[in-house]
Every structure is written in structure tokens, then in C-alpha cells.
């Protein structure tokens with residue numbers, strides 16, 4: 228009988244395929260959630276997000292004042308982001324928020340960040356998904372007055388994952404617009420996956436073109 232009940236309430240972990248008993252979420256088992264940790268020594272440029280340490284472009288000009296990445300895009304967190312975002316399992320925002328909470332809060336305090344921006348989705352995409360996955364995580368960590376919602380995506384771009392670096396930049400050109408002014412000296416741009424840094428750079432350009440001249444920081448959950 229117990230075996231029978233277990234098989235009803237057990238689900239397969241999307242990362243390790245082991246069966247675990249269903250709790251409030253049916254995506255990852257406890258061990259896999261536990262395995263998501265901050266990683267050190269990730270290789271990327273802290274000024275533009277490109278995948279190198281000493282980035283040539285940033286020798287002459289600094290873009291972001293600093294960019295922090297929580298961990299690498301692999302294993303359990305990769306599956307988690309996939310399920311959360313693409314399979315629209317909204318309650319998984321809680322696991323992501325719990326994982327990054329201390330790290331992002333420390334960064335925000337240290338850099339005296341007053342306002343947090345997240346990468347917007349085009350309204351068509353947001354309507355299909357039902358939520359902005361980044362906003363859902365932020366609101367579990369920060370008070371609403373710290374979360375800025377005046378950044379919009381005005382161009383419905385192709386999926387970045389299918390494109391090469393140059394195509395990515397072209398694809399995103401003019402994709403965002405700042406629709407409210409920002410009254411903060413230090414701001415943070417929040418995203419979930421850092422690949423070539425194209426999104427960060429396009430956001431940077433959008434902010435500067437709109438006349439924002441304060442310090443811009445970046446915080447990304449994972450680096451692919």
C-alpha cells in the first residue's frame with residue numbers, strides 16, 4: 228500500500244531523473260536544489276559581459292561599473308530556468324529567489340544601488356507566458372519601490388539562443404525603450420542568462436541614449 232501511494236505522489240526530478248515525493252513543486256528533488264550554489268572563477272568581462280577576462284573593447288571604455296554572476300548555466304539550475312521560463316511553472320521563482328537572495332542583496336548594499344531594472348519581454352511574449360520571469364524573482368527579494376518597470380521591449384525579436392554573436396547584436400538593435408525617467412544614481416540591470424553580453428550592451432546603449440548618466444551595474448543569475 229505504501230509503495231502504491233508513493234508511486235502516486237512521486238514525480239521524476241527533471242535534472243537527475245530520480246523519483247521524489249511531490250511537495251509544493253514537482254520539478255527538482257531536494258538534492259538537486261541543494262546542488263545549486265554560487266560559483267567562483269567564472270570567466271567573463273565585468274564591464275560588458277563578454278566571455279573573456281581582459282576584454283579588448285573595455286580597455287578603452289568602461290560600460291557597466293561592475294557585473295556580478297551567481298553561477299554557471301549548467302546542471303540543476305539550467306533545468307530549473309528551463310522549466311520556470313519555457314514551461315511556465317511560475318512557482319519555481321521561489322527557488323531562484325531563495326538561491327540568489329543573499330548574494331544579490333549583498334551586491335546591492337555594497338554598491339549602494341537604489342533601483343533595479345529587469346530585462347523586459349515583448350508584450351506579446353509576456354502575454355503568452357503570463358508573467359515576466361525576472362520580475363517574479365525580484366519581487367520576492369526587494370520592495371516594490373526598488374523595482375523599476377519603465378523599461379520596455381518594443382521590438383519582438385528572434386530567440387537569441389539560435390543566433391551567433393553578431394546576429395544577436397543586430398537582432399536586439401533598437402529593441403528596448405526607456406519610457407520613464409530614472410531618478411537614481413546607482414542602478415542594477417537584472418537578467419537570468421549571460422551568453423555573449425549582447426543584451427546587456429543593448430540595455431546600456433538604451434539607457435545612455437535616453438540621457439541616463441548614473442552608474443550602471445549588472446547582476447545575472449547564470450553564465451552559459
Ligand SMILES: [Zn+2]
Nearest residue numbers: 240243256259
Ligand atoms: Zn534531482
Ligand SMILES: [Zn+2]
Nearest residue numbers: 272275282285
Ligand atoms: Zn568587456
